[in-house]
Amino acid sequence: MSDQNPVHVLHPEESWGFLRTHEFGRLAFHLVGEVHLTPINYALDGERIVFMTAEGSKLFGVTANPDVAFEVDEIVGERATSVICRGRARTLEGQAAYVVERLPVRPWIDTPKSVVVAIEVDEISGRRFDLTRPWLRDLPAG
Template sequence: MITLLENQQIEQLLSRQIVGRIACHVDNLLYLVPVSYAYDGKYVYVHSHEGTKINMMRKNPEICFEVDDITDMANWQSVIAWGRFEELKKEEDRQKALRTLLNRKLPLSSSITTHLGKTWPFSEDDLDDITGIVYRIELTKKTGRAEQTSFSHSDCQ
């Protein structure tokens, strides 16, 4: 049975995941792309490079953001949120966003072989040298759905 997520569950899912999807639109063209992100309870922070997504969001900053956690087809959670793209150009804003990304993602990607350099993942020492676009999305409306059954395909394995 599909149920609505409560606000606390929505916030937990947004905070727990690191990959979401941004949908943007300009001139009757829709574009959907996965992004790695960090969420601080108000904003989704993303580091990117110039391209279709950035160009479209500069023209029309209204976006839709989706994140999910799917165990199988009968056990999943999904959040859809709407918000507004804001490119961070001030150095202090960029640094805050990059630190938020670093603190969220680095513990998940660190290993003996992980290289911390000027490309992702980056280190605290490299923040001044990071190129590309840093932006945030203020999520203004959020909704969530879930399905959870007592039977799962993983129970059969």
């Protein structure tokens, strides 16, 4: 491989570090034989992802089939970063749910979300891409 490879594999610690600096991602889950994708705000508790939700399709989906994927992406200038996690979601109840009291995970919109869900991550992978996007250089000025 050339030293000019535009794709850089992130070490797992780099991937976790990237997730720690963000608070918004996408959760993929199964629901009645279909895969659904929804945005969530989250926080990390060690090496697990914690979010809050309400009764509804997301909660039903992760309860019925806990296998999930989670992704966070970012584009800054000429670099893009993407981190994907795969794992198992479970609701936290009782004392375990109080983890949200010490984490910066709060609903972004004023809707009640009282169920705490944690994703126990089995696999994490990250990539950083050096972008060229030649079409941007071809845009007319002004």
